Amino acid sequence: MGEREGDNGGGQAILIRPIGIIHSCFKEKFGIPRQPGIAPSATARLELLSPFGRPELLRGLEQFSHIWVHFLFHQTLVEGWKASVRPPSLGGRVKVGVLASRSPHRPNHLGLSAVRLEKIDCRPHRCILELSGIDFLDGTPVIDIKPYIPYSDSIPTASAGYGVGKEALSEVRFSREAEAFCREYRERTGRNLLQLIGELIRHDPRPASQRSRPEQQFGMRLWELNIRWRVEQDGAVVEGCEEVADWVAAGSGLDEA
Amino acid sequence: MGEREGDNGGGQAILIRPIGIIHSCFKEKFGIPRQPGIAPSATARLELLSPFGRPELLRGLEQFSHIWVHFLFHQTLVEGWKASVRPPSLGGRVKVGVLASRSPHRPNHLGLSAVRLEKIDCRPHRCILELSGIDFLDGTPVIDIKPYIPYSDSIPTASAGYGVGKEALSEVRFSREAEAFCREYRERTGRNLLQLIGELIRHDPRPASQRSRPEQQFGMRLWELNIRWRVEQDGAVVEGCEEVADWVAAGSGLDEA
Numbered sequence: 001m002g003e004r005e006g007d008n009g010g011g012q013a014i015l016i017r018p019i020g021i022i023h024s025c026f027k028e029k030f031g032i033p034r035q036p037g038i039a040p041s042a043t044a045r046l047e048l049l050s051p052f053g054r055p056e057l058l059r060g061l062e063q064f065s066h067i068w069v070h071f072l073f074h075q076t077l078v079e080g081w082k083a084s085v086r087p088p089s090l091g092g093r094v095k096v097g098v099l100a101s102r103s104p105h106r107p108n109h110l111g112l113s114a115v116r117l118e119k120i121d122c123r124p125h126r127c128i129l130e131l132s133g134i135d136f137l138d139g140t141p142v143i144d145i146k147p148y149i150p151y152s153d154s155i156p157t158a159s160a161g162y163g164v165g166k167e168a169l170s171e172v173r174f175s176r177e178a179e180a181f182c183r184e185y186r187e188r189t190g191r192n193l194l195q196l197i198g199e200l201i202r203h204d205p206r207p208a209s210q211r212s213r214p215e216q217q218f219g220m221r222l223w224e225l226n227i228r229w230r231v232e233q234d235g236a237v238v239e240g241c242e243e244v245a246d247w248v249a250a251g252s253g254l255d256e257a
Numbered sequence: 258m259g260e261r262e263g264d265n266g267g268g269q270a271i272l273i274r275p276i277g278i279i280h281s282c283f284k285e286k287f288g289i290p291r292q293p294g295i296a297p298s299a300t301a302r303l304e305l306l307s308p309f310g311r312p313e314l315l316r317g318l319e320q321f322s323h324i325w326v327h328f329l330f331h332q333t334l335v336e337g338w339k340a341s342v343r344p345p346s347l348g349g350r351v352k353v354g355v356l357a358s359r360s361p362h363r364p365n366h367l368g369l370s371a372v373r374l375e376k377i378d379c380r381p382h383r384c385i386l387e388l389s390g391i392d393f394l395d396g397t398p399v400i401d402i403k404p405y406i407p408y409s410d411s412i413p414t415a416s417a418g419y420g421v422g423k424e425a426l427s428e429v430r431f432s433r434e435a436e437a438f439c440r441e442y443r444e445r446t447g448r449n450l451l452q453l454i455g456e457l458i459r460h461d462p463r464p465a466s467q468r469s470r471p472e473q474q475f476g477m478r479l480w481e482l483n484i485r486w487r488v489e490q491d492g493a494v495v496e497g498c499e500e501v502a503d504w505v506a507a508g509s510g511l512d513e514a
Binding site: 072094114145149 | 292311316341359370405413
């Protein structure tokens with residue numbers, strides 16, 4: 001915090017206030033897609049806060065398939081920023097400058113994601129945007145939304161120094177018990193858990209430091225569920241899914257086998 | 258300002274401080290491209306401010322062709338935000354919600370542009386990024402930069418409700434005097450004024466409210482110059498370019514014929 005609020009270095013600080021808040025299935029950082037768009041089944045509801053939750057502020061937005069969401073990496077606010085980071089897409093081995101990364105440990109902690117706008121649901125005194133292809137932690141404060149304008153925002157020929165988005169694991173298999181749970185859960189809630197888990201794990205959410213231990217089981221929280229999985233050769237196996245009544249008591253989400 | 262700093266509507270306000278400042282040819286709003294990328298000859302220097310102007314924060318960024326610049330629409334901060342706006346690409350006739358637009362009159366006044374990264378020039382205690390295809394007012398405070406990652410940022414198939422970027426004027430001609438001035442100016446400064454003026458005027462920077470008066474001459478400031486031009490049928494004529502020693506005394510930049 002000191003880095004942000006100390007000497008203002010020639011630029012005047014200004015106050016930013018949230019215009020909305022995210023409700024998503026991601027209750028902790030582990031398992032969140034590293035970029036938006038790579039898990040189309042990951043959905044969220046963006047609730048606009050007063051005085052911004054009025055239909056007139058959104059008029060015309062329904063004509064756009066995608067929007068930009070500007071948000072705050074609120075969980076790293078207290079951790080401050082770092083000059084250098086080790087992007088997971090470089091296997092955690094290479095240091096790059098924080099401004100050459102999309103790391104949350106950045107000055108001002110500003111996040112930016114292009115996501116699909118599925119639906120706008122406005123009722124008196126409250127507007128909800130339904131989004132998909134998201135990478136937001138539950139409770140993320142939103143500070144702006146903008147229509148995605150392909151003419152100026154889409155630069156398919158841009159060259160990028162290091163890649164993201166490659167699917168790292170060739171296959172995601174489910175144990176008989178895990179698959180049965182997912183099917184039953186879908187009937188009960190409408191959530192396509194099989195597909196979502198597949199999309200998330202296929203991109204290998206393991207921290208680089210944990211990849212050398214193939215025997216390790218990981219736990220990933222989605223909604224009120226703990227998803228247990230393990231990597232085998234170049235594929236992954238989902239071993240179990242359980243409802244966790246009190247996640248805080250249940251631990252960190254990284255379960256040792 | 259009251260709208261931004263009053264009741265915080267359920268979300269906690271946070272302090273954002275500039276990490277850099279823009280030096281550009283655009284000394285006033287009139288004439289600035291309405292989106293980045295439409296005037297490739299429009300360049301700017303982004304000067305990182307202390308303590309952010311250190312090479313280690315930028316390490317690896319040179320591998321990216323484009324970057325996102327997050328900035329503040331500093332000139333509209335005091336004007337506050339509006340619920341509805343009239344986008345110039347809709348001819349100023351149609352009202353849309355501010356969150357369905359890229360208007361500067363938005364909550365939190367956050368701007369976002371994808372621009373080309375031409376060069377990084379770091380010396381002890383100061384780093385400058387040379388950018389092109391910009392749409393920044395001179396003096397714009399920058400609050401974040403990020404690498405442009407085509408995998409997640411480029412969505413060429415996204416559908417947009419209303420268009421931008423169409424070239425509105427078929428041709429930009431120069432008077433003999435204006436052309437001679439531009440050639441002499443290029444020899445003296447290295448700045449390709451003919452090309453830059455052509456790119457800017459071709460997109461028709463006139464406010465919608467002024468388009469019905471074909472006789473009107475417009476003045477557009479670039480660096481220390483005033484560029485006078487007029488629309489004729491579907492083309493434009495640049496009638497003169499003059500150095501303006503003291504722009505403030507010289508008026509608003511909108512000269513009546």
